[in-house]
Structure formats: structure tokens, C-alpha cells
């Protein structure tokens with residue numbers, strides 16, 4: 001073929017159309033091949049029905065505190081990493097120490113926090129939970145400053161007084177108490193008092209009611225219509241915002257007029273931090289952070305305390321050891337009742353009991369994140385945009401990590417015993433590890449010390465089941481028959 005003929009052939013309409021057609025077919029073929037390869041390399045598991053997927057099963061297991069069963073059934077069927085669909089999102093679940101390790105080292109690099117659905121609507125989009133990278137680091141640093149040991153030392157006295165006042169008002173002289181509502185009441189009062197310098201009892205109570213409803217909506221089905229749980233939670237959130245607005249305005253005035261208290265609360269601390277452009281946090285950012293911190297902090301601590309009461313009633317020998325330790329601490333104090341930071345550091349056995357409680361029934365059952373790129377893990381590819389889920393329950397009952405895992409045995413945390421790495425993370429790990437863990441430890445130790453020092457108790461209903469909503473708690477509120485030590 002001569003050059004001219006070849007040129008005519010190339011510019012012929014049919015040839016051009018066929019040429020484009022071939023290219024399109026090749027591209028579609030390559031795209032389908034890539035898609036198939038990607039589908040083949042997805043982790044095993046089932047995505048279930050579009051949208052709903054396994055959400056209903058997950059929520060059912062969640063409510064009955066049987067997330068460990070939801071996970072272990074799938075680990076048996078598919079292996080330690082599997083896919084499912086939760087809350088409308090294809091989701092990959094990581095389990096076991098290897099999953100924990102991967103999670104811990106890659107959080108913020110391969111995946112990040114991305115609250116969605118009910119989480120996002122109720123908690124807001126401006127809090128620590130929704131920040132990533134440098135922005136998250138900067139905001140977190142302000143929190144960490146507030147929760148550092150040097151700052152916490154200053155709150156021991158205040159915390160101790162609120163706890164003792166609460167026991168005087170709601171436990172003293174009672175033969176029967178319901179530990180769940182009382183613990184919630186107490187930790188919420190401590191939160192308001194210590195973190196927000198809010199002492200007005202009526203306002204604390206009103207806020208507490210709204211926070212309870214808001215927290216219940218977090219793991220609800222994402223449907224917002226009058227009467228739905230999400231709808232109620234969103235209304236509660238707007239009431240909370242109204243109260244917080246006035247609290248923030250008051251605190252701004254205090255700062256402007258030099259009335260700042262000698263002990264700066266968390267609102268004052270947050271008012272002093274600035275965003276990337278050097279501007280202070282907006283009121284909405286402040287409110288979202290306060291809401292997140294309160295929800296993250298008070299019920300987790302309350303439920304740990306209530307579950308400890310239940311576990312101690314069932315394990316009198318542990319109760320006895322705590323009582324002995326408390327007596328030793330008290331006898332060294334020459335009659336002074338208020339606890340000090342140093343006293344709390346001596347509560348070694350009590351701390352083991354707290355850790356064992358957190359292992360047997362982790363208050364936070366799991367965490368969601370979102371892949372920010374295609375992730376290769378254990379030979380599987382997790383596509384960008386998919387949700388990831390990590391659960392505390394994937395390790396705490398494994399026989400090869402914890403001997404007799406269903407037995408309550410605080411001494412497994414004794415002295416030199418080393419836990420297998422990445423086996424126990426009740427406060428999470430990595431860049432988003434719970435910033436309030438030391439604060440929670442302080443409050444739990446102070447409360448249990450005073451309780452054990454004053455009272456003995458037995459469960460009125462030892463078979464009472466434990467449920468979740470979204471945290472776990474004894475279903476009937478943990479009725480306890482109480483006797484004070486003086487009476488005994």
C-alpha cells in the first residue's frame with residue numbers, strides 16, 4: 001500500500017469508528033479485568049443485602065452484648081479478616097492480635113476516623129472524632145494537656161468530694177440501690193463539676209437527661225422520623241446545644257473579666273486553642289467537642305463501675321482483697337478522709353480488678369474507620385472508601401492469650417506477668433487512643449475505694465443479663481442489697 005492509500009485508509013470513517021471501537025472494548029476489558037481481580041482479592045465474607053447487609057444481625061448481637069459471637073462465627077467461617085456490610089457500608093473487620101497491631105500502626109495513615117450516619121448527626125462534624133492529620137493532633141494536644149498527670153493531680157480533691165457527696169446523698173442509709181442509674185448520675189456530676197465547672201444541680205440533671213437520649217441514638221438505625229430513636233436523639237442534641245451555648249458565653253465573660261478560676265476547666269482550655277488559621281475554635285466546634293468528650297467519658301466510666309459492682313458481688317474473695325488494701329491506705333492517713341494522688345497510686349490490687357473488668361466486658365466494643373486508599377492486608381485488597389471495624393472482643397476471650405478467658409481473675413494482671421502484645425486494648429491504641437484513660441482510672445479508683453470502705457453488697461438478681469445500648473450494662477439496672485460496714 002502506498003503512503004497516500006494508507007493515509008486514505010486511516011482517515012476512512014469506518015476505519016476510525018472500528019479503531020475507536022477496538023480501543024473502547026480493550027479499555028472496558030481491562031477495567032472489567034481489574035474489577036474482577038479486585039473483587040477476587042477482597043477479603044472473604046458476605047456483604048448481604050444491598051444497604052442493610054448484616055446490620056440487623058450486628059445490631060441484635062450488639063444489643064445482647066454478643067459481638068464476640070458475631071465476630072467469632074465469621075472468623076471460623078472466613079478467617080481473621082472478613083468483609084460484611086454494616087450501616088449501609090461495605091465493611092472489613094480486623095480481628096486477633098495481628099489485626100490489632102495493623103490497626104494501631106496504620107490508623108491515620110491508611111484509614112481515618114469518619115463518623116457517619118447517626119454518629120455524625122448526633123456528635124456533630126467539628127469534634128476531635130471528625131478531625132484528621134495535623135488538625136486532629138493539635139486539638140488532641142489540648143485535651144492531653146488537660147488530662148496529663150500534672151493536671152489530674154489538681155482534680156483529685158474535687159473529684160473525691162463529688163464522689164463522697166454523691167454517696168452521702170444517694171447510697172447512705174439505703175438497703176437497696178440500683179447501681180446503673182446511680183453510677184451514671186455520679187460520673188455525669190463529676191464530668192460537669194470537674195470538666196465544666198458546672199455545679200447547678202437542676203442544670204446538671206437537665207443536661208444528663210438530654211445526654212442519655214442523645215447517646216442512645218448513636219447506634220440507632222439511620223432513619224429520622226418523628227418517634228424514631230434518631231429523631232429523639234437529635235432533638236436532645238439541640239437542647240444540649242442550647243445549654244452549652246449559655247455555658248460557653250458565661251465562660252467567655254469570665255475570661256474577659258478576669259474571673260477565671262484558679263483551676264482551669266476543660267471549656268477554658270478549649271477556648272484558648274486555635275485552628276490552622278490561628279483562629280479560636282468556633283462555638284459549634286466547642287459544643288461538638290464538649291458533647292463528644294461527655295458522651296465518650298461519663299457512661300464508659302459509669303458502666304465500668306457498675307460492672308465492677310456486679311463482678312465483685314459474684315467474687316467475694318476479690319472484694320475482700322480490695323477491702324484489705326483500702327483499709328491499709330486509710331490507716332496510713334491519720335483520720336483524714338480526702339484521698340490524695342499518692343493514695344490513689346497505692347491502689348494496686350484495685351487497679352488489677354478494674355483491668356480485669358475492662359477485659360471481661362470491654363465498655364467500648366469496637367470502632368469504625370474509613371479507608372483513605374486501597375489497602376493491602378494479608379494478601380487482600382480493601383478498596384478506598386470502605387469502612388473498617390476493629391473490635392475489643394476479637395482478642396479478650398482467646399484461650400491462647402488469656403488462660404480460662406471467661407473466668408474473672410484480676411491476678412492475671414499481677415506484677416511481672418506480661419500480657420501477650422496487642423491482646424488487650426480497652427482504651428484503643430495509636431493516635432486515637434482514649435485521651436481520658438488516666439482520668440477514668442482516677443475516678444474509678446476513687447469511687448470504688450469509698451464504696452468498698454463504706455458498704456458490702458450482694459446482687460439481688462445474680463442472673464441479670466448484660467445488654468448494650470450502646471455501652472454494656474446490667475439490664476435491670478443492677479439492684480444491689482446494701483449494708484453499711486458500721487451496721488455489719
Ligand code: HEM
Pocket residue numbers: 113128129140292293296297298300301304363364367425426427428429431432433434435436437439440
Ligand atoms: C472506662 C472508661 C473509658 C473507656 C473504656 C474508653 C475507651 C475509649 C476507646 C476504646 C476509644 C477509641 C479510641 C479510638 O478511636 O481508637 C476512646 C476514645 C476517646 N475517649 Fe475514651 N474511654 C473511657 C473514658 C473516657 C473519658 C473519661 C474521657 C474524657 C473525659 C474519654 C474521652 C475520649 C475521647 C475524646 C476519645 C476520642 C479520641 C480521638 O478521637 O482522638 N474517654 N475511648
